[in-house]
Amino acid sequence: MSRGGAHFISFEGGEGAGKTTQIKLLGEHLRNAGHEVVITREPGGTPDAEIVRDIALNGEPGRWSAVEEMLLMYTARSQLVRTVIRPALDRGAWVLSDRFADSTLVYQGYAGGVDPDDVRKLHALVLGDFNPDITFIMDIAPDNGMRRVHSRAEVLNQFELRDDAFYVRARSAYLDIAAQEPERCAVINATQSPEAVADDILQVIIERTGTKP
Numbered sequence: 001m002s003r004g005g006a007h008f009i010s011f012e013g014g015e016g017a018g019k020t021t022q023i024k025l026l027g028e029h030l031r032n033a034g035h036e037v038v039i040t041r042e043p044g045g046t047p048d049a050e051i052v053r054d055i056a057l058n059g060e061p062g063r064w065s066a067v068e069e070m071l072l073m074y075t076a077r078s079q080l081v082r083t084v085i086r087p088a089l090d091r092g093a094w095v096l097s098d099r100f101a102d103s104t105l106v107y108q109g110y111a112g113g114v115d116p117d118d119v120r121k122l123h124a125l126v127l128g129d130f131n132p133d134i135t136f137i138m139d140i141a142p143d144n145g146m147r148r149v150h151s152r153a154e155v156l157n158q159f160e161l162r163d164d165a166f167y168v169r170a171r172s173a174y175l176d177i178a179a180q181e182p183e184r185c186a187v188i189n190a191t192q193s194p195e196a197v198a199d200d201i202l203q204v205i206i207e208r209t210g211t212k213p
């Protein structure tokens with residue numbers, strides 16, 4: 001999808017994969033190079049969508065069915081795209097999103113039990129063919145990622161309390177999506193040092209955009 005000088009990049013992967021860390025590093029790199037950068041996250045990214053984040057993520061596992069979670073995610077996503085992401089792309093900005101639609105396909109779909117085709121249909125209904133230009137799949141074994149999360153000593157959200165099999169299904173679903181959509185997705189070895197991961201990410205951006213930002 002051509003957007004002129006604008007780029008929409010999403011970061012996906014399991015808990016503790018380093019998505020937030022890498023978005024910060026890439027955002028700094030791009031801003032230092034003189035680009036407008038809009039960083040957002042999902043669920044969230046607008047005041048209303050942050051309220052959805054709060055009710056979707058907190059509480060006990062099982063508070064919402066997977067279908068209900070999917071609807072919450074797309075309600076928040078629709079407003080985020082309409083009010084933040086599309087306007088930023090229209091201005092020519094780089095938009096870096098901490099998770100996007102693949103998270104719903106993986107967490108509510110492949111790992112959560114909603115038919116993935118139904119998730120795709122909802123995406124088409126809400127957003128048409130709107131998708132990131134590049135999606136980084138930050139790949140790390142779930143136990144390794146969770147060790148990083150636990151070492152932060154925060155209160156865990158209801159997704160971080162799910163059983164190991166859920167995370168194993170999620171990792172494998174991400175790798176399947178990357179295999180199905182190699183033009184959009186790039187799998188990054190997230191077990192490396194933050195600097196090495198950042199180098200790999202920049203390399204993919206150079207290859208895919210044809211410019212060194």
Ligand code: Z5A
Pocket residue numbers: 013014015016017018019020021022042043057069073099100101102103104105107108148149152157159160190191192193194195197
């Ligand atoms: N969810 C969903 O179900 N459906 C949807 O459609 C959407 C989301 C959009 C959001 O939680 C939850 O919502 C998510 C899926 C669900 N499930 N969970 N959990 P979140 O935003 O709170 O969690 P997260 O997205 O997984 O982020 P995270 O746990 O903060 O991980 P991260 O952003 O990938 O990692 P980080 O914060 O950059 O780093 C984690 C720690 O590791 C930190 O202490 C770093 O200093 C450290 N770190 C980072 N990189 C490295 C490297 N390379 N080496 C060593 N240590 C590192």
